[in-house]
Amino acid sequence: MQPTHLSTDLLNHAFSAFPDGSQIGSRIDSHIDSQGDGSQISEKTSEKISESADTDTDTGADNCTSAVASVVDLHCHTTASDGELTPRELLLLAKSVGIRLLAITDHDTLAGYNELQALITQSPQNTALHLVCGCEFSSAWQGVGVHIVGLNFDANHPRVTDLIHYQQAARASRLAKQLKQLAALQMPMTVEEVSAFAAHQNIGRPHIAQCMVAKGYVDSPAKAFKKYLGRGKLGDMHQYWAPLPQIIDTINQAGGIATIAHPAQYRMTRSKMHRFVRDFVGFGGGAIEVATAGQPADQIEKFALIAKQYGLYASIGSDFHRQRRYHPMLGKIAPLPKDVIPVWHGFNV
């Protein structure tokens, strides 16, 4: 699939490097990204990409005025967790917007990554895109639910397999507790009823929200989150997840880099964020997402400073879930500042 909406020059630049797709490391700076920040396509071109990728919806995170089409996206989701595209559809989208280095980071599962890796291995024409093993693990720090993205680790490492089993059991326990609490508020639902909305995905709060709408308890999934399931509400439970040190240690043991996902979303005060990052580094964490979709420039600068202060690699990821208006679009991310070290410099590939 050729991204025909891109200019010939950009196409040549984006797809001529790494013809065998076999090496990333520091070469990505000199060959893919002359800015050294994982981004190279102008805002104007980015808009063309959005229009071309989906003519019915505005796919960008519209509040991010500095977003460009990045050739690196290290945070996105498929139908294996709570995304709307299958791994195959995500691969087509990634290629259409010119992604060269991609990590699928589904919640507490490697099913999407494994499926896409098999697709890429089977199809020689897919070698222009390098897929990095990734997973987004839920955890908690001092009562705050946090997400840690593991990047570039051994998908078959036994400790990773154990951790994923642990997290999936935790997800089941959490669901039972959530449904018990909602039943106490006269909104009874069974696990089977909620599962019907999850298909083969990990069951999560989005599926509870859909079930609540179907049963007439709320008008929309958004209202379900606002009133019952969102951050700080009764369905928002994180005491079941594996402890932060265990998750970081597992990622490290499997040869990967533990990365703080979307740090701005935790709404921590400055001093609390620094305490969190200090603990994260103490546990062996190695990177922080400095640029995420829709993130204003001052926030990018803030997390770049934290990365430099604590010696962390800087990551870049959209947290793409679906092609909808006001939702993060794959690859549409502001560039990393030039004075941070991109996380792919730590990848042994």
Ligand SMILES: [Zn+2]
């Ligand atoms: Zn997350």
Ligand SMILES: [Zn+2]
């Ligand atoms: Zn995510």
